[in-house]
Amino acid sequence: MSGKRVTSQDVAKAAGVSRTTVSMVLNNVKSVQISDETRQLVIKTADDLGYVPNAAAQALASQRSQTIGLVMARQSHHIIADAFLNMILDGMLRSVHKHGLRLMIEIVEPKHQQETYMHLARSKHIDGLILAGVRQDDEGIDTLIREGIPVVLIGSLPESKICTVDVDNRAAAYMATAHLIHLGHKQVACITNASLEFAAPAQRLEGYRQALASAGLPYDERLVRCGDYDIQSGYWQMNSLLESGVAFRAVFVASDVVALGAISALQERGLSVPRDVAVVGFDDVPMTRFMNPPLTTINVPAQQMTELACETLISQISSGDLSPRRLVMPTELVVRESCGAKPESMSRKSNPTS
Amino acid sequence: MSGKRVTSQDVAKAAGVSRTTVSMVLNNVKSVQISDETRQLVIKTADDLGYVPNAAAQALASQRSQTIGLVMARQSHHIIADAFLNMILDGMLRSVHKHGLRLMIEIVEPKHQQETYMHLARSKHIDGLILAGVRQDDEGIDTLIREGIPVVLIGSLPESKICTVDVDNRAAAYMATAHLIHLGHKQVACITNASLEFAAPAQRLEGYRQALASAGLPYDERLVRCGDYDIQSGYWQMNSLLESGVAFRAVFVASDVVALGAISALQERGLSVPRDVAVVGFDDVPMTRFMNPPLTTINVPAQQMTELACETLISQISSGDLSPRRLVMPTELVVRESCGAKPESMSRKSNPTS
DNA sequence: TTGTAAGCGTTATCAC
DNA sequence: GTGATAACGCTTACAA
Numbered sequence: 001m002s003g004k005r006v007t008s009q010d011v012a013k014a015a016g017v018s019r020t021t022v023s024m025v026l027n028n029v030k031s032v033q034i035s036d037e038t039r040q041l042v043i044k045t046a047d048d049l050g051y052v053p054n055a056a057a058q059a060l061a062s063q064r065s066q067t068i069g070l071v072m073a074r075q076s077h078h079i080i081a082d083a084f085l086n087m088i089l090d091g092m093l094r095s096v097h098k099h100g101l102r103l104m105i106e107i108v109e110p111k112h113q114q115e116t117y118m119h120l121a122r123s124k125h126i127d128g129l130i131l132a133g134v135r136q137d138d139e140g141i142d143t144l145i146r147e148g149i150p151v152v153l154i155g156s157l158p159e160s161k162i163c164t165v166d167v168d169n170r171a172a173a174y175m176a177t178a179h180l181i182h183l184g185h186k187q188v189a190c191i192t193n194a195s196l197e198f199a200a201p202a203q204r205l206e207g208y209r210q211a212l213a214s215a216g217l218p219y220d221e222r223l224v225r226c227g228d229y230d231i232q233s234g235y236w237q238m239n240s241l242l243e244s245g246v247a248f249r250a251v252f253v254a255s256d257v258v259a260l261g262a263i264s265a266l267q268e269r270g271l272s273v274p275r276d277v278a279v280v281g282f283d284d285v286p287m288t289r290f291m292n293p294p295l296t297t298i299n300v301p302a303q304q305m306t307e308l309a310c311e312t313l314i315s316q317i318s319s320g321d322l323s324p325r326r327l328v329m330p331t332e333l334v335v336r337e338s339c340g341a342k343p344e345s346m347s348r349k350s351n352p353t354s
Numbered sequence: 355m356s357g358k359r360v361t362s363q364d365v366a367k368a369a370g371v372s373r374t375t376v377s378m379v380l381n382n383v384k385s386v387q388i389s390d391e392t393r394q395l396v397i398k399t400a401d402d403l404g405y406v407p408n409a410a411a412q413a414l415a416s417q418r419s420q421t422i423g424l425v426m427a428r429q430s431h432h433i434i435a436d437a438f439l440n441m442i443l444d445g446m447l448r449s450v451h452k453h454g455l456r457l458m459i460e461i462v463e464p465k466h467q468q469e470t471y472m473h474l475a476r477s478k479h480i481d482g483l484i485l486a487g488v489r490q491d492d493e494g495i496d497t498l499i500r501e502g503i504p505v506v507l508i509g510s511l512p513e514s515k516i517c518t519v520d521v522d523n524r525a526a527a528y529m530a531t532a533h534l535i536h537l538g539h540k541q542v543a544c545i546t547n548a549s550l551e552f553a554a555p556a557q558r559l560e561g562y563r564q565a566l567a568s569a570g571l572p573y574d575e576r577l578v579r580c581g582d583y584d585i586q587s588g589y590w591q592m593n594s595l596l597e598s599g600v601a602f603r604a605v606f607v608a609s610d611v612v613a614l615g616a617i618s619a620l621q622e623r624g625l626s627v628p629r630d631v632a633v634v635g636f637d638d639v640p641m642t643r644f645m646n647p648p649l650t651t652i653n654v655p656a657q658q659m660t661e662l663a664c665e666t667l668i669s670q671i672s673s674g675d676l677s678p679r680r681l682v683m684p685t686e687l688v689v690r691e692s693c694g695a696k697p698e699s700m701s702r703k704s705n706p707t708s
Numbered sequence: 709t710t711g712t713a714a715g716c717g718t719t720a721t722c723a724c
Numbered sequence: 725g726t727g728a729t730a731a732c733g734c735t736t737a738c739a740a
Contacts, residue, residue, distance in 0.1 A: 005476075005478075005733095007732095007733060007734085008733070008734065008735095009733080009734095017710075017711085018710065018711045018712080019711090019733090019734080019735090020710070020711060020712080020735085020736080021709090021710060021711075023734070023735060023736080024710090024735095024736095027735085029735095029736090032709075032710090033709060034709065034710080035709070035710095038709080038710085050476075052473060052476040052477050053477060053733080053734070054414070054477060054478050054732085054733050054734070055413075055419075055477040055478055055479040056410050056411075056413035056414040056419060056478060056479075056732080056733080056734090057410075057414050057716090057732070057733035057734040057735090058733080058734055058735080059409075059410035059413075059716095059734090060408070060410040060411050060414050060716050060717065060718085060732085060733080060734070060735090061715080061716055061733075061734040061735040061736080062716090062734075062735060062736090063716075063735095065409075065410065067458070067479075076444055076447055076448055076451075077444070079440060079443060079444045079447065081437065081440065081639075081640040081641060082440075083435065083437075085440075086433060086435065086436075086439075086440065089433060089459075090430055090431070090433045093430055093433065093459070093461050094430055097461075102458055102460070102474075102479065103458065103459050103460070104421070104456055104457065104458050104459075105443075105447070105457050105458075105459050106456070106457075107447050107451075119406060120456075122359075122404075122406040123406050123407060123408060123409040124359075124408050124409055124410060125409040125410075125421075125456065230640075231640060231641055231644050235644065260641060260644050261644055263644075263646070264643075264644040264645075264646065267646055285435075286435040286584075286585060287435060287585055287614060287641075289618075290585050290589065290614050290615055290617075290618040291618075291646075292617070292618065292621055292645075292646040359717095361716095361717060361718090362717070362718070363717080366727095371726075371727085372726065372727040372728075373717090373718080373719090373727085373728095374719085374720080374726070374727060374728080374729095375725085375726060375727075377718070377719060377720085378719095378720095378726090381719085383720095386725075386726085387725055388725065388726080389725070392725085392726085407717080407718070408716085408717050408718070410716080410717080410718090411716070411717035411718040411719085411732090412717080412718055412719080413718090413732095414716090414717080414718070414719090414732050414733065414734090415717075415718040415719040415720080415731080415732055416718075416719055416720090416732090417719095417732075
């Protein structure tokens with residue numbers, strides 16, 4: 001039956017001690033000396049009774065919910081196919097587990113973001129927040145720090161005094177574009193990963209422009225499109241590029257997922273990658289090496305970034321020190337076969353995931 | 355500064371009413387008549403003060419956390435590339451938002467599952483649970499229902515008296531395999547989506563066998579492999595199949611993600627899909643239509659399943675009626691180009707996601 | 709070393 | 725209609 005719940009009171013009574021002692025023992029408070037005997041007794045009793053502390057009561061009394069929130073600023077349909085978010089989720093799950101915390105997920109429509117996550121924070125449902133994919137003009141973040149709520153951003157926001165973990169998007173995009181240029185391409189198109197209202201896409205576009213500039217190549221707006229995080233957008237934008245009639249033989253797509261759609265559009269028209277057009281992606285999500293052809297891309301250590309973000313957040317929470325830090329993780333170009341430069345033949349897909 | 359938090363007490367004082375009244379108004383309790391005047395005053399005051407109820411206190415007093423848990427029985431590295439889980443996540447996020455609830459995510463290693471989610475439930479951190487991907491031998495579930503905790507399973511567990519939402523995996527697999535057979539294939543291999551310790555893979559394998567049987571084709575164990583949810587596993591198992599030397603010209607892969615890996619292995623050896631081997635997948639995740647070639651697969655309405663599971667759970671929670679129901683959603687075969695039967699030429703990828 | 713008692717911020721049951 | 729007053733289950737000074 002759904003028997004009445006066991007409370008710390010019950011444990012105390014059964015063990016013949018007070019609730020305080022039970023609490024002390026179970027929370028491993030070291031500032032108090034408790035005989036090993038009592039300690040064992042309490043633990044055993046709690047175990048026998050199947051005692052599980054009530055989370056709400058614990059949170060109320062201790063002012064800590066032992067839960068952290070992951071807020072993703074995306075429209076719900078983006079979640080479905082966004083492999084990059086998965087990597088973030090995975091990193092979160094790992095860290096959170098390691099620290100015995102819980103994870104609450106929230107997605108906010110890019111429009112009225114602040115409202116939602118502010119609520120989450122203010123209701124004290126969570127002790128801190130990891131934010132991913134916010135827009136450049138998001139003002140909610142400042143409110144968050146003003147209220148002293150621990151927050152770490154995955155990505156970066158030029159103006160804010162907030163902890164961030166990011167890669168150097170500009171430099172990475174530069175590297176990707178330069179790769180294409182070094183291969184001899186003069187007409188390089190670009191499809192960003194998302195609207196320029198987000199920080200990363202803007203930075204990546206900037207890197208693309210700089211690479212063009214330093215190679216003495218002109219920047220042609222007609223060769224640039226903005227993706228929207230998902231496969232479809234890549235498909236559409238590539239078609240738009242193709243239909244514009246402006247010639248190009250290479251394209252830098254600032255997201256692997258978007259690139260998949262773009263390549264599909266190319267192939268549907270009988271165009272071959274890389275023979276007719278070379279493409280380089282961005283993110284290095286797991287499926288890239290299994291694509292046809294395997295995609296040359298920029299590796300972004302998403303899981304490590306996320307774990308780092310988590311660690312940072314957790315230390316913010318426990319130390320109370322919210323001073324901003326900007327952590328930048330390294331990226332690297334992973335050459336596969338979508339640009340024609342076929343690397344060594346047999347090493348592909350050979351290393352186990354574990 | 356991090357000013358002191360506003361409590362219902364503060365609102366009451368500022369509005370010149372009692373805490374009870376504040377609570378009544380804000381929670382829209384209809385069993386009590388409150389003057390419209392007072393009502394407005396309270397609402398306005400709360401708003402002006404920026405009052406947000408403390409979630410822990412609310413949960414403690416009301417015995418409801420307004421949070422539901424999503425438990426995914428997968429190893430953490432599976433999350434990364436499992437497009438199917440994303441569809442589930444998306445469905446969850448939608449429903450949960452619609453009802454003003456929160457979502458807590460937990461993943462459990464297939465081994466000691468019960469422990470983890472039992473804890474989540476017993477600590478009352480959540481009001482109910484959605485379970486995805488549990489093994490056939492999971493015993494935790496029975497404990498859950500015995501304790502009266504609302505649970506809905508996405509998938510099915512033959513033995514349990516629990517609410518489930520699933521597709522008819524056996525029938526769908528039968529349909530997929532039969533499609534291959536009707537195309538004239540006599541030697542059809544199979545790679546399951548995961549180990550047979552999980553329910554769905556076992557059922558799908560069964561459907562495959564039945565299709566073979568009713569076509570009078572022999573079941574050859576050497577043509578069967580078990581995937582493990584991710585792309586890599588498809589790649590490896592296909593290689594294993596290829597290396598076994600047993601001939602086959604078609605393969606039913608019980609997961610699109612696994613199929614991607616399998617196709618990649620085929621193509622890496624210079625084999626063409628569908629010319630050399632036809633393949634049909636399972637799930638119809640978003641990327642399938644963008645694969646090269648576009649994958650013929652079984653459509654599983656994952657989002658709707660999840661939303662339905664959520665609705666069911668929510669009504670369990672509010673009604674207290676936990677009587678088991680088994681909901682089965684329809685599947686359908688989506689013919690694309692990976693089996694050689696090229697469908698109509700231009701309709702592909704044309705419908706917007708929204 | 710252990711126990712007492714005062715919160716933590718709500719909700720909910722009553723009288724008024 | 726509205727306002728005291730108990731719970732709710734736990735943490736944590738402080739006292740013994």
